Amino acid sequence: MAQYSTTLDDAFQALADPTRRAVLSRLGTGPASISELAGPFDMALPSFMKHIRLLEKSGWIRTRKVGRVRTCTLDTASYAAVENWLLTQRDVWEGRTDRLETFAASIRIEEKEL
């Protein structure tokens, strides 16, 4: 449970930055090298690499170096964890809304019967 919680902390933290979200969006269309990924950003390479390392550490991407080129690939495991948390929340508050609607409907029926 603690590990699951830490994973979610890292997964959400990784998404709290526009550069990292843009990198993930780009990788959604297929693998890319670091230089391809860094291209659109007006950022020094060491700063960009911090984002890449954070995405790798938090499980959003995998990287692999062949020769002098490091290629990044999207890893959808973190996506699944994040989506699962969000869907669970929705189930809770939609369940509550459904219960409130059932309750309101039952009151309307009772009122009609009076």
Add this chain to the structure above:
Amino acid sequence: MAQYSTTLDDAFQALADPTRRAVLSRLGTGPASISELAGPFDMALPSFMKHIRLLEKSGWIRTRKVGRVRTCTLDTASYAAVENWLLTQRDVWEGRTDRLETFAASIRIEEKEL
């Protein structure tokens, strides 16, 4: 666009903490006072209030003080923004997977025809 990006930064940042996620889960079941929300946490009230303020600032909750009691309510606007971003990502990489499958299928058909 910049504002949308900042909103998403704040929305995801708010989720990168187990206390804040637990507060949101609790509020999914209905509104609660600060003291009710703080109850399960072994945390000084000023520290807990920092979490509450961050959740309010990032649009996840609304708070209202009546007399001496501040009540918190879930606000699902941030949920919609976060969900929208995630679904867009999924569309991109599932679209890509579909295209790859179509391509692989077309190759299999061509191979059969040879």
